[in-house]
Amino acid sequence: MHISEGVLPVTTLALGWGATACGLYIGFRKLDYHRMPFVAFLSAVFFIGSFVHVPLGPTSVHLVLNGIVGMLLGWASFPAMFVALFIQALLFQFGGLLVLGVNTLNMAAPAVVVHYLFRDWLRSGDGVKFVLASVLGASGAVLMSAVMVGLELMSCGGEFRNAALLVFAAHIPVAVVEAVVAFFVFSFLRKSRPEVLKEL
Amino acid sequence: MRVLVFVVGVLFPISVWAHGIHCFTGMEGGKAFVFAYFSNGEPVKHADVKVFLEDKLFTSGKTGEDGYFYFTPESGSYKVRVDAGMGHMAECTLSVSAENGRVEGVKSVHLDRRLDDIEKRLSRIELELKKQRFRDIIAGLGWIMGIFGAVMFVMGVKR
Numbered sequence: 001m002h003i004s005e006g007v008l009p010v011t012t013l014a015l016g017w018g019a020t021a022c023g024l025y026i027g028f029r030k031l032d033y034h035r036m037p038f039v040a041f042l043s044a045v046f047f048i049g050s051f052v053h054v055p056l057g058p059t060s061v062h063l064v065l066n067g068i069v070g071m072l073l074g075w076a077s078f079p080a081m082f083v084a085l086f087i088q089a090l091l092f093q094f095g096g097l098l099v100l101g102v103n104t105l106n107m108a109a110p111a112v113v114v115h116y117l118f119r120d121w122l123r124s125g126d127g128v129k130f131v132l133a134s135v136l137g138a139s140g141a142v143l144m145s146a147v148m149v150g151l152e153l154m155s156c157g158g159e160f161r162n163a164a165l166l167v168f169a170a171h172i173p174v175a176v177v178e179a180v181v182a183f184f185v186f187s188f189l190r191k192s193r194p195e196v197l198k199e200l
Numbered sequence: 201m202r203v204l205v206f207v208v209g210v211l212f213p214i215s216v217w218a219h220g221i222h223c224f225t226g227m228e229g230g231k232a233f234v235f236a237y238f239s240n241g242e243p244v245k246h247a248d249v250k251v252f253l254e255d256k257l258f259t260s261g262k263t264g265e266d267g268y269f270y271f272t273p274e275s276g277s278y279k280v281r282v283d284a285g286m287g288h289m290a291e292c293t294l295s296v297s298a299e300n301g302r303v304e305g306v307k308s309v310h311l312d313r314r315l316d317d318i319e320k321r322l323s324r325i326e327l328e329l330k331k332q333r334f335r336d337i338i339a340g341l342g343w344i345m346g347i348f349g350a351v352m353f354v355m356g357v358k359r
Contacts, residue, residue, distance in 0.1 A: 004220075004289045006289065006291070031351075031355075033352065036355070037348075037352075040344060040345055040349070043344050043348065044341050044344050047341065047344055079351075083348070084344060087343050087344060088340070093220050093239075094220055162285075163285045166285050167285075
């Protein structure tokens with residue numbers, strides 16, 4: 001779901017960098033010293049997720065994991081995902097430095113949204129709410145990111161309209177896979193490290 | 201640590217390494233070709249290709265099953281844009297000059313010469329690239345830990 005360099009117009013790139021800068025500022029302000037290793041760990045998980053690929057038509061989609069990482073990190077998603085995307089842009093030319101702002105925003109903004117929508121359900125004792133939060137949070141963030149990428153691609157002209165629809169359609173299977181992964185990850189955390197979910 | 205083992209255990213077995221698209225151009229028997237491929241060397245199938253001659257659209261089409269797109273060029277410098285959808289795009293160039301009454305690419309690939317040798321070298325390079333890629337991923341993880349470690353250090357100094 002990384003947008004390549006040279007696809008988007010300058011205004012979109014600038015807006016993306018502006019929004020990401022705000023997100024990074026809030027994220028760093030909210031970073032707690034003792035949670036830093038946890039943020040670094042989830043940044044690494046997010047980084048690795050992009051290498052797990054599902055081939056699909058002329059292109060391929062990879063795991064996004066922004067819902068799972070985002071629900072655990074909240075605003076800290078911005079620094080965590082920014083660092084991971086920065087390294088991916090440098091080492092692998094996924095995206096690029098000019099579109100890094102837009103790409104970070106696409107991943108981290110939905111992450112923050114699902115964090116605040118579902119954190120109460122996630123830490124509640126209610127089993128049904130817990131399952132719903134894992135499934136809806138993980139898949140919701142992926143689909144929100146897909147919609148954002150789609151809208152940005154549409155902003156640069158009519159010929160990208162199909163691309164935008166394709167992005168959304170292609171990420172439905174990813175959303176399903178991530179909902180399942182999220183359920184297992186959160187169940188695991190709930191059993192063995194319940195304090196992680198309580199601190200959200 | 202247990203979480204790390206768990207997550208890595210879940211993710212790694214199903215991974216296929218591919219991402220980012222690239223293209224290169226060349227001449228083959230008077231025809232120009234564009235080859236589009238993913239970072240892991242897999243061809244990009246059915247991707248939209250647009251060929252621009254001096255910034256004007258010259259021709260367009262789609263790559264085949266093998267990732268190749270062919271067109272008959274006139275002399276001039278071309279810009280080729282390959283779009284695999286979802287924001288995956290690559291650009292490459294081709295200069296064609298007319299010499300001896302025959303269109304010849306500047307970067308022409310002489311397929312009739314030492315093809316076997318080249319193929320062997322290519323597969324060796326591909327293997328090297330795959331190893332390199334794995335090393336880069338591990339390096340990336342190290343960078344992430346290092347960057348957050350540095351931030352933690354700075355925060356610790358301020359406290």
